[in-house]
Amino acid sequence: MEARKIQGHGDALYEALLSCKPIAPITEREPEITIEDAYRIQLRMIQRRIEAGETVVGKKIGVTSKMVMDMLKVDQPDFGQLLSAMVFNEGEPVLVDSLIAPKAEAEVAFLLKRDLEGPGVTAADVLRATECVMPCFEIVDSRIKDWKIKIQDTVADNASCGVLTLGGHRRSPRDLDLALAGMVLEKNGEVISTSTGASVQGSPVNAVAWLANTLGRLGIGLKAGEIILSGSQSPLVPVKAGDSLHCSVGGLGGTSVRFI
DSSP states (O other), X not given: OOHHHHHHHHHHHHHHHHHTXXXXXXXXXXXXXXXXXXXXXXXXXXXXXXXXXOOEEEEEEEOOSHHHHHHHTOSSOEEEEEEGGGEEETTOOBOGGGSSSOEEEEEEEEEESSXXXXXXXXXXXXXXXXXXEEXXXXXXXXXXXXXXXXXXXXXXXXXXXXXXXXXXXXXXXXXXXXXXXEEEEEETTEEEEEEEGGGTTTSHHHHHHHHHHHXXXXXXXXXXXXXXEOOOXXXXXXOOTTOEEEEEETTTEEEEEEBO
């Protein structure tokens, strides 16, 4: 795709972020768009946010469940970048009017103490490089109208990143088996889903290794101090003002988020 078009689509997504007004699917206007084109558009959108004063604080893995892969007709996850304005602390409410069509998902976040750069990163390398893990919520949001996305649309839209909240206990991943750790998600006091970490590529640790290796082939490393979201262990839950969510993970405690 021409550089002019890459820049134009990235700028359109950035303006949609600012205005909370979604745009038509890029795949409808660019039927020949490739995944590589989509990541170049994502980088343009991220560049605009950095130019506005934000900083990159981590990475996220998306499309980790078979259900979502089947929906988007892909056989591997995608990734996006986390920026400073996305991070909310536990207890800090999320303003729904700052988003377009938010949906929440519960997962495990990794905080790195060492750089990780693939290819060749193993699960053992991830464990050694991780300072701690904690439960979190990612509130995904789409700048594409009505969530009518193909994989190229969500990749271009920074893997549909919205905001994230971190909470719970912080523990070394070497002190528990994240593949077996159970997760319970509640919305307004009602249990929505139960799962284990094995639902994410066999273990959240494997997901982070995949990300390090995938980014490594692109010349991008995971850096010490970065937050890495390992992929959803729950269904996407639409949220609106007045909703509250709570997730608990075996060995990590719980975290909550509320919407106003």
